[in-house]
Amino acid sequence: xxxxxxxxxxxxxxxxxxxxxxxxxxxxxxxxxxxxxxxxxxxxxxxxxxxxxxxxxxxxxxxxxxxxxxxxxxxxxxxxxxxxxxxxxxxxxxxxxxxxxxxxxxxxxxxxxxxxxxxxxxxxxxxxxxxxxxxxxxxxxxxxxxxxxxxxxxxxxxxxxxxxxxxxxxxxxxxxxxxxxxxxxxxxxxxxxxxxxxxxxxxxxxxxxxxxxxxxxxxxxxxxxxxxxxxxxxxxxxxxxxxxxxxxxxxxxxxxxxxxxxxxxxxx
Amino acid sequence: xxxxxxxxxxxxxxxxxxxxxxxxxxxxxxxxxxxxxxxxxxxxxxxxxxxxxxxxxxxxxxxxxxxxxxxxxxxxxxxxxxxxxxxxxxxxxxxxxxxxxxxxxxxxxxxxxxxxxxxxxxxxxxxxxxxxxxxxxxxxxxxxxxxxxxxxxxxxxxxxxxxxxxxxxxxxxxxxxxxxxxxxxxxxxxxxxxxxxxxxxxxxxxxxxxxxxxxxxxxxxxxxxxxxxxxxxxxxxxxxxxxxxxxxxxxxxxxxxxxxxxxxxxxxxxxxxxxxxx
Numbered sequence: 001x002x003x004x005x006x007x008x009x010x011x012x013x014x015x016x017x018x019x020x021x022x023x024x025x026x027x028x029x030x031x032x033x034x035x036x037x038x039x040x041x042x043x044x045x046x047x048x049x050x051x052x053x054x055x056x057x058x059x060x061x062x063x064x065x066x067x068x069x070x071x072x073x074x075x076x077x078x079x080x081x082x083x084x085x086x087x088x089x090x091x092x093x094x095x096x097x098x099x100x101x102x103x104x105x106x107x108x109x110x111x112x113x114x115x116x117x118x119x120x121x122x123x124x125x126x127x128x129x130x131x132x133x134x135x136x137x138x139x140x141x142x143x144x145x146x147x148x149x150x151x152x153x154x155x156x157x158x159x160x161x162x163x164x165x166x167x168x169x170x171x172x173x174x175x176x177x178x179x180x181x182x183x184x185x186x187x188x189x190x191x192x193x194x195x196x197x198x199x200x201x202x203x204x205x206x207x208x209x210x211x212x213x214x215x216x217x218x219x220x221x222x223x224x225x226x227x228x229x230x231x232x233x234x235x236x237x238x239x240x241x242x243x244x245x246x247x248x249x250x251x252x253x254x255x256x257x258x259x260x261x262x263x264x265x266x267x268x
Numbered sequence: 269x270x271x272x273x274x275x276x277x278x279x280x281x282x283x284x285x286x287x288x289x290x291x292x293x294x295x296x297x298x299x300x301x302x303x304x305x306x307x308x309x310x311x312x313x314x315x316x317x318x319x320x321x322x323x324x325x326x327x328x329x330x331x332x333x334x335x336x337x338x339x340x341x342x343x344x345x346x347x348x349x350x351x352x353x354x355x356x357x358x359x360x361x362x363x364x365x366x367x368x369x370x371x372x373x374x375x376x377x378x379x380x381x382x383x384x385x386x387x388x389x390x391x392x393x394x395x396x397x398x399x400x401x402x403x404x405x406x407x408x409x410x411x412x413x414x415x416x417x418x419x420x421x422x423x424x425x426x427x428x429x430x431x432x433x434x435x436x437x438x439x440x441x442x443x444x445x446x447x448x449x450x451x452x453x454x455x456x457x458x459x460x461x462x463x464x465x466x467x468x469x470x471x472x473x474x475x476x477x478x479x480x481x482x483x484x485x486x487x488x489x490x491x492x493x494x495x496x497x498x499x500x501x502x503x504x505x506x507x508x509x510x511x512x513x514x515x516x517x518x519x520x521x522x523x524x525x526x527x528x529x530x531x532x533x534x535x536x537x538x539x540x541x542x543x544x545x546x
Contacts, residue, residue, distance in 0.1 A: 084444040090437045094459045094536045107445040137540045
């Protein structure tokens with residue numbers, strides 16, 4: 001049974017440019033399924049609609065037409081069955097690490113003593129118990145994003161949604177967090193949907209990569225690298241890794257006939 | 269799960285504590301005190317050379333201050349000024365902050381009432397004093413209303429601006445975790461707006477002090493403003509300076525008090541911003 005289903009989802013924005021209304025089609029008939037426990041990457045160049053798709057799954061925006069099902073129920077707005085990790089963590093600056101993690105629990109209506117214990121457990125899980133009383137400005141970028149992940153996981157969502165979660169981090173911290181995400185997935189078997197424009201990240205983490213361009217799904221590419229995935233070097237030298245990375249790149253390249261239309265996506 | 273981040277964190281809190289010694293700098297309060305002493309001394313040295321009708325100087329003002337305090341004139345005036353001042357200022361804060369929050373959060377209210385707030389802020393409200401006197405008489409009430417009117421708008425507009433400056437992504441966090449409108453208001457918007465509210469309250473003190481003196485000049489002459497007028501009319505320049513300096517000191521102290529409260533209720537703000545400079 002598919003866990004998350006997007007059925008013919010379209011999103012039209014009205015954009016005011018120089019006083020005139022311009023219609024922008026951010027998503028155009030997007031359809032794909034995500035299985036229980038699967039990690040799916042939404043990949044593509046800036047403006048391809050991948051973040052819009054994720055925000056619609058979260059319920060932060062509504063689809064103009066089409067529907068989204070999570071666990072066979074059509075979603076309307078937000079829900080505690082989905083947890084969101086934001087691009088720049090977006091922690092509340094006036095709350096400590098622990099209180100930030102507790103925020104989602106409080107909104108879910110978890111009673112305080114239980115929320116305290118759960119929040120501590122998730123702060124532990126992301127390795128930040130020594131910093132639980134710090135405020136966000138006293139954390140490094142990587143630590144902030146760990147808190148963001150803990151906050152989303154603490155409400156025990158069925159689906160974890162992540163919007164370019166590691167995009168703003170230096171490459172070393174990014175690798176560390178990628179490995180940690182894989183290890184969290186190994187232990188919890190959450191369904192994870194993440195947005196990325198980093199092809200390496202997409203192939204490294206995902207079971208399937210939904211390649212998007214201009215608001216449409218170009219291709220869905222399965223990554224046949226077994227789990228658990230623990231050794232980043234071994235995976236990156238795996239022929240399957242390189243093959244699929246190239247396949248995604250070619251899909252994007254074919255989608256855009258101009259000479260250099262997707263400058264942020266080059267094969268290395 | 270030991271990682272780079274963790275090590276950095278635990279090192280700082282365990283073994284590095286003894287190594288962190290900030291370099292000694294001249295404390296800010298000392299610089300301020302020295303500056304005050306130099307300015308007062310200069311005034312004291314050159315002040316007596318000017319005709320006492322046109323200006324006065326510190327020792328003369330201090331003598332007048334003592335005389336007016338002992339005679340009871342100054343304490344009476346001070347108390348009579350403080351009553352409408354505090355009532356008007358507090359009323360402006362109590363009504364201005366929620367008004368600003370509502371205007372910022374709800375588009376319909378913004379469209380319906382925002383225009384009046386902007387008009388009220390930019391109109392010289394002093395022009396209304398003759399009318400206000402007809403409505404509220406010459407006593408406590410009219411003074412409180414004048415102080416309220418001049419303070420309400422900066423407090424309200426600052427709060428309003430603050431709400432509109434709340435990052436949309438932080439509100440998204442609330443929405444994504446299914447926070448209710450009131451939870452978003454209390455847990456996200458309000459804390460994010462606090463620094464703006466405090467800035468409005470600080471600006472409000474300056475406005476309220478001006479309003480207080482104007483009210484005492486233009487309605488029934490009384491309080492500290494009244495002392496200024498009557499001293500000036502009888503050419504007692506030193507005595508005129510006494511209430512001016514009292515008001516000045518009061519405004520500075522109250523502004524400082526607001527900053528202290530701000531550091532109490534919004535400590536993250538001063539930690540994020542390096543307010544002290546280099």
